């Protein structure tokens with residue numbers, strides 16, 4: 001399995017199955033689940049919430065609706081937990097989380113982010129959950145009852161403790177404006193939907209954070225202006241990982257026009273301290289583009305909007321141009337020819353595996 005492929009964590013899967021059975025009388029592990037009215041009901045709920053998120057950007061999640069609860073439990077929480085886990089793998093590359101003592105999960109929902117974080121942070125870490133929807137709070141406490149001793153709930157973000165991490169997993173976009181209070185955290189982990197609109201807002205927020213003294217640890221490999229923000233009107237930085245779906249999840253998707261075998265997301269890991277120096281690395285920020293006579297992929301190493309390019313005529317016979325996963329970190333090639341914004345390469349580009357530390 002590729003290092004960019006994720007599976008649902010078995011413990012989370014069984015917790016969710018239990019709550020869905022209790023609350024909605026649907027058994028996702030039943031033999032006939034795929035063709036059951038339960039699977040159809042779940043698919044309808046997922047579609048309704050998807051339409052809601054598309055049509056009502058910056059609107060609070062409608063937690064009071066039972067279909068929203070069902071859709072979140074069975075679908076969105078799982079996908080968001082995987083997205084968080086993928087971002088945390090990026091965090092691990094640089095020891096970004098080292099020394100974090102308190103996590104504030106803003107717009108915690110059912111706890112996708114806290115759950116991922118609890119798997120990589122020490123058990124002494126304190127969690128502060130901020131969630132305005134009481135229904136979400138109740139469900140969250142149902143799923144994770146044992147977490148109570150290290151966590152508390154609050155309505156308003158107070159002054160964060162020392163070594164605090166502010167987490168915003170799909171929640172910053174529900175606020176109408178950039179909240180100044182987030183600048184009080186030592187570190188910020190922000191994940192947003194990979195839409196052009198919300199991805200570009202996140203790139204604007206990156207700029208604000210740098211102006212206010214933060215450093216970006218990932219996905220950027222530099223602190224210069226974002227080339228996708230400054231040199232394009234439509235591009236937005238986003239990552240992609242693969243999801244190995246369990247059977248019951250596939251059964252829901254079989255009733256849906258949307259497919260989530262790959263998960264996209266935009267994210268930022270920021271901190272008041274600078275990241276370790278990074279030399280000779282770049283990030284792939286675009287999908288593989290096959291064009292007449294060449295193939296290209298957007299790559300980011302500074303404020304220039306550049307493409308890695310493979311000229312087909314220069315490829316050895318019967319060789320396909322390399323395809324690099326979007327979001328991958330690469331070693332900058334030692335040999336290339338630069339033509340305008342194209343970095344023309346002939347040798348294979350080395351990719352840093354997702355679970356490997358950045359070279360220092």
Ligand SMILES: C[S@@+](CC[C@H](N)C(=O)[O-])C[C@H]1O[C@@H](n2cnc3c(N)ncnc32)[C@H](O)[C@@H]1O
Pocket residue numbers: 060061063076077080106107108109110111112113130131132133136155168169170171174175
């Ligand atoms: C799309 S959900 C994301 C939930 C969770 N973080 C995740 O990744 O799955 C956004 C959450 O933010 C919460 N939220 C929005 N505005 C809020 C506010 N001002 N204070 C507290 N919670 C808020 C909503 O109730 C909702 O649960």
